[in-house]
Amino acid sequence: MVKSESFFLMLIITYVAQATVGLTLACIFYYFSKSLKKQFLLAWSLGWLSFGLAMIFFIVLTAGYRWHHGNTIIGLVISWLTLVFSYGQIYMLIVGVRQLKRDDFINWRKVSLALGGIALASGFLVLLYSGDPTSSSERYFIRVGLRYLIVSISFLITAVFLFRKMSSGIGIKIMAVSLMIYGAMQAFYFVVVITFITGMIAQPFPGYFGVIDLVLMSGIGLGMTIWLLEEERTKLAKTNKEMDSFFYSTSHDLRAPIASILGLANLARLELKDSMALHYFEMVENRVRKMDNVIADILQLARSTKADLKMERVDFNKLLQDVAADIKFNSGAKAISLRYQPNPNYFLQSDYGQLRIILGNLIGNAVKYHFLQQADPYIAVRFIVLAYEIVIEVEDNGIGIDKEYHEKIFTMFYRASTQSEGTGLGLYIAMEAVSKLNGTITVRSELGKGSVFTVRLPKN
Numbered sequence: 001m002v003k004s005e006s007f008f009l010m011l012i013i014t015y016v017a018q019a020t021v022g023l024t025l026a027c028i029f030y031y032f033s034k035s036l037k038k039q040f041l042l043a044w045s046l047g048w049l050s051f052g053l054a055m056i057f058f059i060v061l062t063a064g065y066r067w068h069h070g071n072t073i074i075g076l077v078i079s080w081l082t083l084v085f086s087y088g089q090i091y092m093l094i095v096g097v098r099q100l101k102r103d104d105f106i107n108w109r110k111v112s113l114a115l116g117g118i119a120l121a122s123g124f125l126v127l128l129y130s131g132d133p134t135s136s137s138e139r140y141f142i143r144v145g146l147r148y149l150i151v152s153i154s155f156l157i158t159a160v161f162l163f164r165k166m167s168s169g170i171g172i173k174i175m176a177v178s179l180m181i182y183g184a185m186q187a188f189y190f191v192v193v194i195t196f197i198t199g200m201i202a203q204p205f206p207g208y209f210g211v212i213d214l215v216l217m218s219g220i221g222l223g224m225t226i227w228l229l230e231e232e233r234t235k236l237a238k239t240n241k242e243m244d245s246f247f248y249s250t251s252h253d254l255r256a257p258i259a260s261i262l263g264l265a266n267l268a269r270l271e272l273k274d275s276m277a278l279h280y281f282e283m284v285e286n287r288v289r290k291m292d293n294v295i296a297d298i299l300q301l302a303r304s305t306k307a308d309l310k311m312e313r314v315d316f317n318k319l320l321q322d323v324a325a326d327i328k329f330n331s332g333a334k335a336i337s338l339r340y341q342p343n344p345n346y347f348l349q350s351d352y353g354q355l356r357i358i359l360g361n362l363i364g365n366a367v368k369y370h371f372l373q374q375a376d377p378y379i380a381v382r383f384i385v386l387a388y389e390i391v392i393e394v395e396d397n398g399i400g401i402d403k404e405y406h407e408k409i410f411t412m413f414y415r416a417s418t419q420s421e422g423t424g425l426g427l428y429i430a431m432e433a434v435s436k437l438n439g440t441i442t443v444r445s446e447l448g449k450g451s452v453f454t455v456r457l458p459k460n
Contacts, residue, residue, distance in 0.1 A: 012059055012063060015056075015058045016055075017210065017214055018052075018213060018217070019052045021217045022049075023048070030045040033045055036232070038099075039099045047092030048089070050089040051086070054082050061079060061082060076126055076130060080126045083147065091111075095111060140196075140197060145197070152185075156184070160180075171225070171228070172227040178219030178223055182213065182216040189209075255295055258288055261284070262289065265282075269285075300357065309351045314352050314355060317344075319352065326356075326360055336370055337379075338363075350437060355433075362394040362427075362430055362455075365426045366398060369399050376397075380395040388458070389456050389458055390458075393455075394453045396450050399447070399448065401446075406445065409427050410428055411428060437457055439458065440456045441454065
């Protein structure tokens with residue numbers, strides 16, 4: 001056998017690198033097994049842990065080669081441990097494939113018995129020819145060559161199984177190809193062992209030994225990570241689709257009885273003469289309308305979030321007219337003057353639907369929180385074209401917002417005023433729409449002196 005210092009140094013460096021990658025893969029697979037509750041990942045995590053430990057004992061075995069060569073007790077024990085952990089990886093790989101196929105819990109009692117059998121079989125293989133100094137080739141075949149053969153077969157079988165399970169994702173393809181090439185490399189190493197034993201080559205390992213293995217192991221880990229993330233994304237997309245369907249159907253189903261209740265309340269107000277009964281029906285109508293507003297705002301948020309952007313040339317003058325028409329029947333809207341200077345050049349490249357949501361909520365909020373008892377209640381809208389952005393300002397002389405609430409008003413369901421009959425969703429919906437257009441929204445306001453909301457959008 002070759003005993004040069006450079007040869008042993010190359011082996012040690014290779015084993016250290018493989019041990020590091022193997023233990024890293026064990027940690028990655030364990031993390032995903034816990035977060036995703038997948039038993040096959042736990043089995044593969046233990047397999048890579050076993051691989052990492054086997055590499056560590058290979059390091060010890062290589063560094064203390066004379067123990068092994070002399071077949072001392074220490075050398076035999078270390079050789080036995082390397083085989084136990086090497087075959088342990090193979091077994092846990094097979095267990096993982098079985099769990100991936102059946103998706104049930106691991107029978108740890110059977111696993112323990114199997115690992116015990118592996119330990120006994122490894123001990124038997126180590127003791128074979130250990131007492132015969134002239135049988136180094138036989139020992140090398142049993143302890144090294146046979147391991148490469150079994151690892152090769154196991155990894156190729158696993159790769160074939162993954163190819164049969166192949167999904168459209170790139171992750172499982174990377175993993176399956178890496179496993180197959182890794183298995184092929186182990187088969188190649190087995191051939192190298194045979195040719196070395198028969199004297200056809202002088203070195204028991206090629207000069208690039210372990211380098212390709214490291215790349216393939218990294219490919220296995222990367223492929224597994226991408227595969228799991230793709231599967232979770234697919235499941236999440238399916239769940240979101242089901243939730244959207246449930247949400248829309250439920251919301252529409254809720255709005256139907258709300259409309260009926262409002263109709264009945266209106267009839268009652270027309271026919272009843274008792275003032276107390278009328279008062280109660282007014283309370284019922286107000287509460288039901290508030291519920292209807294909440295559902296309408298949530299539907300608007302869902303549509304805004306899910307809708308794809310349609311970038312087009314938007315006439316801001318026409319947009320503002322449409323928004324004003326939407327809110328003209330809001331409570332108090334007729335008493336407020338809308339100040340805006342139309343300009344035929346006010347165009348921007350953006351999504352009309354998202355802009356309508358933004359302006360609708362900002363102007364609608366200004367109406368809700370206005371101070372109608374003052375001499376000149378107004379809402380002013382300004383369209384400003386700058387070098388790299390479009391600025392839209394919505395100003396009012398309403399009740400204003402205290403500075404301590406400025407950071408919170410864009411939060412979902414947050415209402416800064418106890419006078420509000422709103423849902424607390426308007427500004428949140430506006431902010432989400434602005435974010436979708438890659439813009440920003442800010443507020444300047446002082447309690448009792450009105451507010452100015454500024455929307456900045458990139459100029460396309």
